[in-house]
Amino acid sequence: MFSFSGQTDFGGRRCVWVNGPVIVGAGPSGLAVSACLKEQGIPFVVIERSDCIASLWQKHTYDRLKLHLPKKFCQLPKQPFPEEYPEYPTKKQFISYLENYAQKFDIKPQFNECVQSAKYDEACHLWRVITVSTTGLVRLETEYICQMLVVATGENAEGVVPEIEGLKEFSGEVIHAKHYKSGEKHKGKKVLVVGCGNSGMEVSLDLSNHNAKPAMVVRSSVHVLPREIFGKSTFDLAMMLMKWLPLWLVDKLLLILAWFILGSTQKLGIKRPSLGPLQLKNHHGKTPVLDIGALERIRSGDITVVPGIKRFNSNSVELVNGDTLNIDSVVLATGYCSNVPYWLQVSKKDSISALFFGGKSKLNLFSETEFFAKNGFPKTPFPNGWKGKCGLYAAGFTRRGLAGASADAMKISQDIGKVWKEELNQKKQKVPTHRRCISTF
Numbered sequence: 001m002f003s004f005s006g007q008t009d010f011g012g013r014r015c016v017w018v019n020g021p022v023i024v025g026a027g028p029s030g031l032a033v034s035a036c037l038k039e040q041g042i043p044f045v046v047i048e049r050s051d052c053i054a055s056l057w058q059k060h061t062y063d064r065l066k067l068h069l070p071k072k073f074c075q076l077p078k079q080p081f082p083e084e085y086p087e088y089p090t091k092k093q094f095i096s097y098l099e100n101y102a103q104k105f106d107i108k109p110q111f112n113e114c115v116q117s118a119k120y121d122e123a124c125h126l127w128r129v130i131t132v133s134t135t136g137l138v139r140l141e142t143e144y145i146c147q148m149l150v151v152a153t154g155e156n157a158e159g160v161v162p163e164i165e166g167l168k169e170f171s172g173e174v175i176h177a178k179h180y181k182s183g184e185k186h187k188g189k190k191v192l193v194v195g196c197g198n199s200g201m202e203v204s205l206d207l208s209n210h211n212a213k214p215a216m217v218v219r220s221s222v223h224v225l226p227r228e229i230f231g232k233s234t235f236d237l238a239m240m241l242m243k244w245l246p247l248w249l250v251d252k253l254l255l256i257l258a259w260f261i262l263g264s265t266q267k268l269g270i271k272r273p274s275l276g277p278l279q280l281k282n283h284h285g286k287t288p289v290l291d292i293g294a295l296e297r298i299r300s301g302d303i304t305v306v307p308g309i310k311r312f313n314s315n316s317v318e319l320v321n322g323d324t325l326n327i328d329s330v331v332l333a334t335g336y337c338s339n340v341p342y343w344l345q346v347s348k349k350d351s352i353s354a355l356f357f358g359g360k361s362k363l364n365l366f367s368e369t370e371f372f373a374k375n376g377f378p379k380t381p382f383p384n385g386w387k388g389k390c391g392l393y394a395a396g397f398t399r400r401g402l403a404g405a406s407a408d409a410m411k412i413s414q415d416i417g418k419v420w421k422e423e424l425n426q427k428k429q430k431v432p433t434h435r436r437c438i439s440t441f
């Protein structure tokens, strides 16, 4: 491990030598890794592009959001939720919990710095992480040099905006669900909600609560489950059943119970996928909707379900069934994606093979690395996708929500702890560990 830590200026770019890992992202995953490292006395640096922790929760979610899994599945390691918190904490409560968490473990991220590139320098066996400040007019670059890199930028780093014919000609407001706050300003307006995942359903419900007229696009199929079954969390019930029964059987039981409680969703224009809800989540990452009231509003006609979109016009939308709807605005609840392929760079070996085997001019952009696939998720399937080579780790990419992030954080911090202690012991035995890095900046 480095015996020094400090910063130098190299021609306008600040250069920071980091003793311990660099963690990219101060969301729940980055905070959880940080807390577990802090407990072991391991130093680290957290880099966050926003000006606060948990920016997804603080800046990119709607006012009425609540956790949709019971609190015991959403707490981070080493600090349970306050006892007085309800079973499904509100977004405000969750943020307050995270703020206290960061304070308790004395986690102080480098805010307003966006990681632009991270590359493993094979010459000196170190990661070079370049950030750009996200405030001020002057472009300030910093290079962090470290032995370990923890990627904690999230499965929901960027909103997906699909290309739909005519969308640019549409004259009303078009926003992604990550910018939707409340239905208040949409009162009396016709809003097209594109997408029927948890976001699409909950935005439609919120719009309906504010007396707007939402139409929700369901272009394929989705599983809708009640959030609770006979007063018990459906997720909790599923987790219990999974201890004894195969996944397909748990799915069958969930679907029978869902039909009993919610009735047929098909009759409301929402087809169910052929694969069961948990199998679909496990194999394709598609989260089932946990219904908190949208279905009832669909049944009552307050939310209209419409099929896929053909094209937009100036103030209307044409649907694949030939219908045309006049609309005032659009909310794209079309999902999220990881941004890792934009900044985690391929190694020299990878880029050379990409050049020979179909690499294009955007070589380092959007390309896969040995560890991360093109979609920005680790290639190795769960439960082994948390650790790569050369001190690379991924926290929060298991498609298992906050519980998955916490599990990753514990595994990663244990692994880093082992490496750290081994190197400390080597130092004590006076084995020289100082590495000389001869490389151009």
Ligand SMILES: Cc1cc2nc3c(=O)[nH]c(=O)nc-3n(C[C@H](O)[C@H](O)[C@H](O)COP(=O)(O)OP(=O)(O)OC[C@H]3O[C@@H](n4cnc5c(N)ncnc54)[C@H](O)[C@@H]3O)c2cc1C
Pocket: 024, 025, 026, 027, 028, 029, 030, 047, 048, 049, 050, 053, 054, 055, 056, 057, 061, 065, 066, 067, 068, 069, 073, 074, 113, 114, 115, 116, 152, 153, 154, 155, 156, 157, 199, 339, 343, 395, 396, 397, 400, 401, 402, 403, 405
């Ligand atoms: C609306 C919504 C509700 C959800 N509700 C639940 C729930 O109830 N229960 C559950 O278990 N899961 C839920 N999830 C899943 C969600 O993924 C987790 O709640 C959690 O936020 C994941 O934490 P994370 O730290 O991995 O990612 P994030 O919370 O997305 O944090 C990543 C951080 O990295 C920063 N970052 C990204 N790129 C860079 C970069 N290049 N440089 C520097 N910083 C960067 C971001 O600004 C962000 O602060 C929900 C997701 C959404 C979108």
Ligand SMILES: NC(=O)C1=CN([C@@H]2O[C@H](COP(=O)(O)OP(=O)(O)OC[C@H]3O[C@@H](n4cnc5c(N)ncnc54)[C@H](OP(=O)(O)O)[C@@H]3O)[C@@H](O)[C@H]2O)C=CC1
Pocket: 065, 066, 067, 068, 069, 162, 164, 177, 194, 195, 196, 197, 198, 199, 200, 202, 217, 219, 220, 221, 222, 286, 287, 308, 309, 333, 334, 335, 336
């Ligand atoms: N209360 C809570 O805790 C909440 C949790 N979340 C979580 O956040 C994560 C993201 O959820 P969400 O934002 O809903 O994203 P999802 O990826 O789950 O859903 C995206 C939706 O958009 C549809 N879609 C995408 N492109 C188009 C298009 N061109 N035309 C029509 N439809 C389109 C998809 O349809 P198709 O399936 O056909 O591709 C799908 O219905 C999930 O893990 C979710 O559980 C979200 C909201 C609330």
Ligand SMILES: O=C(O)C(=O)Cc1c[nH]c2ccccc12
Pocket: 068, 069, 235, 281, 287, 288, 290, 399, 400, 401, 402
């Ligand atoms: O990713 C999410 O949105 C979650 O809330 C976590 C989650 C993990 N597995 C699930 C199965 C059903 C519903 C939610 C989840």
